[in-house]
Amino acid sequence: MPETATAVPPTGRAEATLLDRDAWSALEIEHQRRADAFSAAWRARRQTGEAHPVDDFLFTYYPFRPSLLRRWHPGAGVVLEGTVGLDRHEWRWYSRGVGADQAIPAGASRVDARGFLETKSSTVAFIQNLLGRTAARTARFGCFGLHEWAMVYKVEAGAVRHEALPLRLTAAQTDEVVEQNRITCSHFDAFRFFTPEARPANDRQLTRESQPQFEQPGCLHAGMDVYKWAIKLGPLVPGTVLLDSFELARDIRQLDMQASPYDVSAYGLEAVRIETAEGKKAYATLQRRFAERSNALRREIVGIVERARLL
Structure with a gap:
């Protein structure tokens, strides 16, 4: 998939994949459409007070809001061009390009994988x-x-x-x-x-x-x-x-x-x-x-x- 493609060069370091704004925006829109379809019935029941003892489990036992499911991430190692002026440019765990970092062009952003791994080291190690x-x-x-x-x-x-x-x-x-x-x-x-x-x-x-x-x-x-x-x-x-x-x-x-x-x-x-x-x-x-x-x-x-x- 284009949103996750990475390569490992001879140095043993992973290279970043660059996505222009049109490419990553299309991926984000499709992700939101699919996520909304998954949570639509749950959100509708929340408005009426109804319950579904089978389907509601995924939103009650697992305490994650539908908004988290809807939030699209490209994954580690993907640079998103054209994020200046968008909320994404200020999201936590994202690094922003200022022109000095050749891996992150000015006006672009990518997941701060190193920062996340360092801060969440015990959680990541347990899950892995x-x-x-x-x-x-x-x-x-x-x-x-x-x-x-x-x-x-x-x-x-x-x-x-x-x-x-x-x-x-x-x-x-x-x-x-x-x-x-x-x-x-x-x-x-x-x-x-x-x-x-x-x-x-x-x-x-x-x-x-x-x-x-x-x-x-x-x-x-x-x-x-x-x-x-x-x-x-x-x-x-x-x-x-x-x-x-x-x-x-x-x-x-x-x-x-x-x-x-x-x-x-x-x-x-x-x-x-x-x-x-x-x-x-x-x-x-x-x-x-x-x-x-x-x-x-x-x-x-x-x-x-x-x-x-x-x-």
């Missing part, structure tokens, strides 16, 4: 390590989305996480699904919502500290989190990568709820009945596709950080 290790790990496809079931195991009536959604089965039948299956959750931010009665049933006891050790690409929640890590890397990540990560999270969220114990038919979603052999097979098939998509993005983001360090 987590994504790299996750992508390199063998994917597991035997969890069957039972994390959502473990979150409602033996809960009292009216105390389920998504109280606006009815359960597909009775409470007793839901508990039976948990008891008759092996729970193999590898994602701490799912495991931490297990009920106290369900936690001992998991095949490992997860902690925040052990997250890089156990996170694996077959996990739906780890795939959704690629969006979180992309947005936390701010201007280093090109807009296309950020929106691809959001789109992946949106698609995964739908399967997550389709395979859950909740009845989501009122939202046009058909249940993936993981309590059956056919449902387990269907879930694992979709899970494999999401693992491929998430790993492609993980590797791309790790590469982005590595190139940014060469600037």
Whole structure:
């Protein structure tokens, strides 16, 4: 893609790509159009007070405003010509050309990758390590989305996480699904919502500290989190990568709820009945596709950080 193209010369330093104003403005407009389409329903519901327990998750669990999703960055190593007089010229984490720096012509700007990496060094290192290790790990496809079931195991009536959604089965039948299956959750931010009665049933006891050790690409929640890590890397990540990560999270969220114990038919979603052999097979098939998509993005983001360090 023209907005992310970089080259590594023999010196080992990354060269900058120069975009004129017409080129980068077209990329920005297309990014904003796509981002607006992703958030349109959420923004409309905010005006009416309605809620969507499936789609709203990406704007509530992940505390990032649609305006952040809409903000286009070219990514590290791209110089934007003609930014004088525009708000972008004053954005944080951007360096402005004053004519002395040959890498940034007068009136141009680019992401201050060095400044961002220095200021956010621990965050960037954690994300790079987590994504790299996750992508390199063998994917597991035997969890069957039972994390959502473990979150409602033996809960009292009216105390389920998504109280606006009815359960597909009775409470007793839901508990039976948990008891008759092996729970193999590898994602701490799912495991931490297990009920106290369900936690001992998991095949490992997860902690925040052990997250890089156990996170694996077959996990739906780890795939959704690629969006979180992309947005936390701010201007280093090109807009296309950020929106691809959001789109992946949106698609995964739908399967997550389709395979859950909740009845989501009122939202046009058909249940993936993981309590059956056919449902387990269907879930694992979709899970494999999401693992491929998430790993492609993980590797791309790790590469982005590595190139940014060469600037």
